[in-house]
Amino acid sequence: MATYLNNLRLKEITTGDEDGTWGTSTNTNLELVTDGFSYGTKAMAGDANETFTMPDATADATRGFYLKITSGVSLTGTREITLGPNTVSKVWMIENSTTGGQSITIKQGSGAGITIPTAEKYMVITDGLGAGAAVINANPSGAVGTVTSVGGTGTVNGISLSGTVTSSGNLTLGGALTGVNLTSQVTGVLPTANGGTGSNITTFVNLATNVTGTLPVANGGTGSNTSTGSGAVVLAIAPTITGMTLAGAVTGADQTVSAINLKDYAEVTNAIGGTGGGTQDIDLTLGNSVTATVDTSANTFTFSNPTASDELCGFTLLLTNGGSQTVSWPASVDWPAATAPTLTAAGVDKLVFETVDGGTTWTGNLAGAAYA
16 A cells, blocks of 8 residues: 655555556656755635645645745734644745735744744755654854944845944944844944934944934933833833833743732634644644634644643633544543543534643643534
8 A cells, every 4th residue: 555654745655556557656756756846835825824734646836845925815913834744854945925024933843933034035944753843944044243344235134143243334224123232232322312422323323213212321321221212121120110001012931920900801812723634733822712623634733832830821722613523632631531522513612721730731621512
C-alpha cells in the first residue's frame, strides 16, 4: 500500500504495487517535486487564523518553495497561518501579501512561530516534529554592532540594533523608535521648544518629531522623570497613580496585581474559525475565550502557553459542530469519569478547561451542549 510520509507528500509505492500504473504515479511524483521549487499563492478565506495543508500526491500551491499569502478581506490584526501536516520538514520563502497592513505568524505546531510584517518576505524552515513542531527563521541573522557608513540613501525595515549607532548625517525615522537609551545612545541637546536647552535639533535623530517626552536635567532637559510625554514612561521608583486613564494596551509581564476591584471587564476572544482538520493549537496568549468550528476531517486540539504552575489558568471553548468529525483532545485533559463528552454534530457546545500546574494536567468539563 502506498504511503505519503515524506516531506513533499509524494506517493511512495511499495514493492509489487501499481502494476501497469507505476509510470503514471512516478510522473505525478516528478511533477510535484518540481512544484517544490516553484511559486505558489494561497488566499486566506477571511479575517481569522488559517491552516494550509499540503495534500497527498495532489498539486497544491502550499508545496511551492515561494509561497505568497494573500487575503480576500482586510485583516484587522495579526493572524496565524499554520502549515500542515505538522510532520513536513521543508524550507519556504513566504511573502506577506495580505491586505490591511497586518503581520502574519507562520506556525506548524505548538512550537515557536515566525511573524512576518506586512509586505515582507521571510525564508523559514518547518522542523516537522508533529504536535510540538516549530518554525525557524532561515534568514541570515547576527548582532548589529556599530554602523559607521551607508553607501547612498536607502530604507531599512525592522532592524534590531544591539550596539551603538554612529551616523555622519541625518537619520530620518519613518516609524516608531523604541528601546533607545537616551543617556548614552542619543547625542545632542533637545531644543528649547522641546523642553531642552539647545538651539538645534541634532544631526543624529530628529528628536522634535520622533522622540516624545522631556529629557532629565542631567541630559540637557528640564524634566525630573525619564519621560513626561505621550510615549513610554519609565519610573525609577514605585509611584502612587491616581485617576489614570489608559489609552492603549498594558502588558503585565506575569506580575501580581493585588487588592483590585474589576468593573465592566471583558476577555479577549481568540476566534479560530474553521479548524480545517489536522492539528489545531489553542494558544492562550491569544485569549482565554476561544471559538472554533469543526468543518473537515479529524481534528486534534493542542493547548499551549498556559500560566505558570500554582496559578489557576483556564479558558472557555465554544465549539461548533464538534460531533460532525472525530475530535481528539490532549492526553493531559482529565475528563469526569475519564470519559470525553459526546459533542453535538450540528450546534454549539461549551467546554471549560482549567489547570493549576502549568498545563501538566487539565480538567475538562462540558458546561453546556447543543446550543442553537
